[in-house]
Amino acid sequence: MSQIQAAGNIDDFRQAAGRFASGVTVVTTRSGRLLYGVTATSFVSLSLNPLLVSVSINVKSPILPHVANSGVFAINVLAREQEAVSRYFATRGRGHSLDRFDHLDSHAEATGAPIIDGSLSWFDCSVYETLQGGDHVILVGEVAAAGGTSGEPLLYWSGGYRELDRGSEAQATTSDEQGIERFADALSVQLHMQGMSVQDLLEAQVAVEPAAAALAARVRDDEQIRELQALVDSASQCHEDPEKFNPISLEFHSRIGLVSGNAAIAACVRALSRPRHAVYSARTTADRARRITQKHQEIVNAIRDGDEEQARRLMLEHLGTIARGIA
Incomplete structure (x- = not known):
């Protein structure tokens, strides 16, 4: 028998469980014209297939x-600014309305269950299975549609609402990038020592950079997209000066690797910077710089739009043009 059971101390259990930080969601459903919602913190992504x-x-x-009657429900993951929404649906007697929730905008997607506007992300589900879990019922939903927007999550920890520490987040991001830089430098040195032909370089770029662009479109990190756009804008100001243009253009490719969110791809793309610089620098003209900048802008647009296939295709076309120019 566990210590909790032996002592019968439910408070100890609650305190221990409360030290697990979690996101905050609102579960909603629709039955005819009636809408229902309740705050929950026990959301889990369960399976990819299905x-x-x-x-x-x-x-x-x-x-x-x-939910049993309608066979559908939605899980709305709340953003940092939606603490009032969480409190509203956590208050006894609220969370049910006719046609629309009071003082709260929502809309329907695939199943008709309400999707709360402004949610960080949402999952529109049909009931796949319901399981008994002591004094709770576990709703398992098959996702019919999902979506969301950029932002930061509303967190719940130790009995209160919390926010991400932006300073700590920035510090962690910087640490991650420094680790990638160290690995990329080591790989770059090895490539230099072993010798890397122009054909090897082009084949390596074609292997990893279109994938990096597609992943960047999937991640769609707003801050990093702004950094990509800033590089494009800077490059557009120095088409007539190859010594200034080339480092900015090469940094664009390296930054695509980082925006992909995949450390291995980011390191590989970054490691190609040294051989890229050696091959490309002597071949840059003002006209070629303008064409490169235009293609970089198209790639940024595809990433911003979240169009993975377009981002992949544009990067592949771009590398093909570079290869033909070198040949």
């Missing part, structure tokens, strides 16, 4: 019979 998510709801929650 696409399943789960959330647990207290067995006494009035939303459960309506």
